[in-house]
Amino acid sequence: MKKIEINKADIHNLDELSLIFDEYRIFYEKKSDLKGAKEFLLDRFLNFQSIIFVAMDKENDTIFGFTQLYPTFSSLSMGRAIILNDLYVKKEYRRLGIAKSLLKHVKDFATHSNLKYVELSTAITNKNAQSLYETFGFERETEFYHYSLNI
Numbered sequence: 001m002k003k004i005e006i007n008k009a010d011i012h013n014l015d016e017l018s019l020i021f022d023e024y025r026i027f028y029e030k031k032s033d034l035k036g037a038k039e040f041l042l043d044r045f046l047n048f049q050s051i052i053f054v055a056m057d058k059e060n061d062t063i064f065g066f067t068q069l070y071p072t073f074s075s076l077s078m079g080r081a082i083i084l085n086d087l088y089v090k091k092e093y094r095r096l097g098i099a100k101s102l103l104k105h106v107k108d109f110a111t112h113s114n115l116k117y118v119e120l121s122t123a124i125t126n127k128n129a130q131s132l133y134e135t136f137g138f139e140r141e142t143e144f145y146h147y148s149l150n151i
Contacts, residue, residue: 003057004055004056005055006053006055006056006102006105007053007056009066011042011046014038014041014045015038016062017052017054018041019063020066020088020090021088022034022037023090027088049070050068050069050071050085051069051070051071051082051109052069053066053067053069053105053106055089055101064090064092064093065088066087067084067102067103067106068084068085069082069109070082072119074116077116077117079114079116080114080115080116081115081117082106082110082115082118083120084118087099087102087103087120089102099129099132100136103133103136104136120133120138
């Protein structure tokens with residue numbers, strides 16, 4: 001791996017991005033569904049509903065990491081924010097600072113976009129991710145409980 005770049009993904013990255021997105025879902029114990037992954041990502045691109053940054057090896061145009069952000073708003077801070085919903089680096093590329101580079105890119109994007117904050121969640125069992133996020137400056141929420149309602 002000679003030259004690593006972090007770029008905003010677009011529809012031209014759909015096929016390769018679908019592969020790593022499916023791998024990410026498998027990591028979280030979801031059943032592989034490459035067709036569904038591609039349709040899901042295509043819908044995000046066509047409807048401008050998320051921002052995806054990819055980590056690439058520019059020598060061979062291979063995507064080996066990505067993060068997906070969803071724009072949102074905060075009534076309390078009266079501003080725009082983003083939810084960092086997905087962050088994934090292929091196993092063979094971990095421990096090389098790729099996730100940290102993706103997070104730095106997200107922080108720079110949020111700063112330049114005048115966003116109020118970046119919010120994320122991760123599995124309670126994902127200690128590696130928690131450690132990275134805390135090292136990067138994210139703080140574990142202690143003021144609010146977060147709930148979800150499955151439909």
